[in-house]
Amino acid sequence: MIGEYSQLMKYLPTLFTIVLLFSCSQSPEHKIPVYGWLNGPGMATDKELSNAFTFLKKRGIDGLMYNGGQAPQTYVRVGKIAKNAGLEFYAWIPTLIQGNIQKLGFELYAINGKGESAFENPPYVNYYKFLCPNREEVYKFLAELYGAVADVPHVDGIHLDYIRFPDVILGRGLWDKYGLVMDREYPEYDYCYCEKCINDFKEKTGIDINTVEDPSQIQEWKQFRCDLITRLVNRLAKVVHSKGKKINAAVFPGPGSVATRTVRQEWDKWDLDAVFPMNYNDFYAEGPEWIGEVTKEEAAALGGRFPFYSGLFICPHPERKSREKDPENLGLLPEELATAIRLSMENGATGICLFTPGRMTRGHWEALEKAIYIETEEMLRRENK
Numbered sequence: 011m012i013g014e015y016s017q018l019m020k021y022l023p024t025l026f027t028i029v030l031l032f033s034c035s036q037s038p039e040h041k042i043p044v045y046g047w048l049n050g051p052g053m054a055t056d057k058e059l060s061n062a063f064t065f066l067k068k069r070g071i072d073g074l075m076y077n078g079g080q081a082p083q084t085y086v087r088v089g090k091i092a093k094n095a096g097l098e099f100y101a102w103i104p105t106l107i108q109g110n111i112q113k114l115g116f117e118l119y120a121i122n123g124k125g126e127s128a129f130e131n132p133p134y135v136n137y138y139k140f141l142c143p144n145r146e147e148v149y150k151f152l153a154e155l156y157g158a159v160a161d162v163p164h165v166d167g168i169h170l171d172y173i174r175f176p177d178v179i180l181g182r183g184l185w186d187k188y189g190l191v192m193d194r195e196y197p198e199y200d201y202c203y204c205e206k207c208i209n210d211f212k213e214k215t216g217i218d219i220n221t222v223e224d225p226s227q228i229q230e231w232k233q234f235r236c237d238l239i240t241r242l243v244n245r246l247a248k249v250v251h252s253k254g255k256k257i258n259a260a261v262f263p264g265p266g267s268v269a270t271r272t273v274r275q276e277w278d279k280w281d282l283d284a285v286f287p288m289n290y291n292d293f294y295a296e297g298p299e300w301i302g303e304v305t306k307e308e309a310a311a312l313g314g315r316f317p318f319y320s321g322l323f324i325c326p327h328p329e330r331k332s333r334e335k336d337p338e339n340l341g342l343l344p345e346e347l348a349t350a351i352r353l354s355m356e357n358g359a360t361g362i363c364l365f366t367p368g369r370m371t372r373g374h375w376e377a378l379e380k381a382i383y384i385e386t387e388e389m390l391r392r393e394n395k
C-alpha cells in the first residue's frame with residue numbers, strides 16, 4: 011500500500027498537468043450537475059420517451075424529477091426507459107395538494123383563518139386543495155403512496171413538492187396577476203386553523219389562537235406550523251430511506267428570506283438527501299442577479315449538510331417576454347440563463363435544475379452547453395477536499 015502511495019505521489023505532478031489541460035477544454039469530467047423537472051408520459055410511446063430522454067442526456071441533463079401521477083406502474087415503465095438513457099430518475103409527486111376527496115375525506119383539508127376549507131374554497135387557484143399536515147391519516151396516506159413508488163426498482167428516489175402551507179404572502183411578481191396587495195398576512199390565506207391544529211397549539215403553548223386579535227404577531231404560532239411541516243418531511247424521509255431510496259424536495263427560496271416567511275418551510279432542518287430551491291426570480295419581480303444573492307443564503311443555511319440544486323425558471327417564448335405580464339410566461343432568456351448558472355455555482359449550489367427542459371428554446375440549449383462544461387472555484391474546492 012505504501013509503495014502504491016509513493017508511486018501515486020511521483021505521478022501526481024503529471025496528473026495535475028493533465029487535469030489542468032482538460033479543464034481548459036469542454037470536458038464532461040467537469041460538468042455542472044443538471045436536473046430537469048418533467049411531466050409525462052401522456053400518450054407518448056416507449057420509443058418517443060426513449061428519443062426524448064436520449065436527447066436530454068446528450069444535452070447535459072443528468073436526471074429527471076418526473077411527474078407521472080401516483081400509479082407505481084407508470085414509474086415502472088418510464089423509469090426503465092429513463093435508466094436506459096443513462097438518466098437518474100426521481101418520482102416527482104405533489105405532497106399536500108391532493109384532490110382525491112373520496113380517499114381522504116373532507117375533514118383532512120386545511121382550514122384558513124376565516125374557517126374556510128381549502129377543499130371548498132382553495133386560495134388563489136382551483137387546484138390549491140391543501141391538506142392539513144397535522145393529521146395522522148394524511149401521513150399514512152402519503153407514507154403508503156411514496157412507499158409504493160419507492161419500491162419500484164428503477165426509481166432512484168422521491169421528489170416532494172407542495173410540501174408546505176399555501177402562500178400566506180405571494181411573491182411580489184404575482185400580486186398584479188391576482189389583484190392583491192400582500193403587505194401583511196391575511197386570514198383568508200393563512201392556514202391551518204382546523205380543530206386539531208388549534209387544540210394542539212393550545213396544549214403546547216397555552217395560547218388559544220382563536221382569541222388572539224392578530225395571529226400574525228404570534229411567533230410561536232408561526233413556529234408551530236413550520237414544525238408541523240418539518241415533522242411530516244422527516245417521517246416521510248424515514249419511510250423512503252427504509253426502502254433504500256433517496257428523498258428530496260422542491261422548496262421555496264431562502265429559507266429565511268422567502269420559504270419560512272411565506273409558506274412555513276424551514277427546509278434547512280429537514281432530513282433530506284437534497285433540496286431544489288425554486289429560485290424563480292420573475293415570481294419575485296427580480297432580475298437574474300437576485301439568484302446569486304438567494305443562492306448565497308441557501309448555501310449558508312445548509313452549511314454543506316446536504317446538496318442543493320438551484321431551480322431555474324425558463325422563459326418559453328423569449329421574443330414575447332417584454333410584452334408578458336404573467337410570471338408563469340416569464341423566466342430566464344437564453345442570455346440570462348448563463349448568468350443564472352454562473353451565479354448559482356459561484357455562490358455554492360451543487361448544480362442546477364431546469365423548469366422545464368420542455369420550455370427550452372434552441373438559444374437556451376446553446377447557452378446551457380456553453381455554461382455547464384466549466385469548472386467553478388466551488389467545484390475545484392470540493393474535488394480537492
Ligand SMILES: [Zn+2]
Nearest residue numbers: 142202204207
Ligand atoms: Zn390543521
